[in-house]
Amino acid sequence: MRFEDVLLRVGEEPLFETGVLLVGNVDPTDVRRQLVRWNRPGRIHQIRRGLYCLASPFARRKPHSFLVANRLVRGSYVSLQSALSYHGLIPESVPVVTSVGCVRTGRWVTPLGVFEFRHLKKPLIDSYEAVAVGGDQTAFLATAEKALLDRIHPEPG
Numbered sequence: 001m002r003f004e005d006v007l008l009r010v011g012e013e014p015l016f017e018t019g020v021l022l023v024g025n026v027d028p029t030d031v032r033r034q035l036v037r038w039n040r041p042g043r044i045h046q047i048r049r050g051l052y053c054l055a056s057p058f059a060r061r062k063p064h065s066f067l068v069a070n071r072l073v074r075g076s077y078v079s080l081q082s083a084l085s086y087h088g089l090i091p092e093s094v095p096v097v098t099s100v101g102c103v104r105t106g107r108w109v110t111p112l113g114v115f116e117f118r119h120l121k122k123p124l125i126d127s128y129e130a131v132a133v134g135g136d137q138t139a140f141l142a143t144a145e146k147a148l149l150d151r152i153h154p155e156p157g
Helices: 003-010 028-039 065-072 080-086 144-152
Strands: 044-048 051-054 096-101 106-110 113-119 128-134 137-142
Touching (some): 065 106, 065 137
Antiparallel strands (some): 106 113
16 A cells, blocks of 8 residues: 555544554555554654554644544543633643543554543533544544533542
8 A cells, every 4th residue: 555545545534543544455564563663763753553644735624632532542531621721711722632531541652642541430421522633533522510520429538
């Protein structure tokens, strides 16, 4: 597979998964090998295994950090300080995008930023909405009230 083919397939997408490149009559081993080769010189960025974005100057659209957080861990939504800042309830800017979900607590450092994930029990996963975050990108974000509740819940005491 040539890099020009990748640009034709995913040039308009802010993020893409390996599966998009495996459609059709292609050798999966060759595609994965090429992804590693394109990642080294900085043509693409690997966000996590199987999730990539095009690097400058090849990227036509920069992915919004909330979209990246949603795609890093499926089933999560942006909440806590990130959502509170988005809704204008705290004056500070938040350098780390924090999400919650039925996932293991963790921290991801990527070329697109730092992302933290906090665990919540399944019955507490609610009150989030799909929000347009830029261009035609949509991300799942907690409502203002839910972000406050999520902030209070994980704290001991």
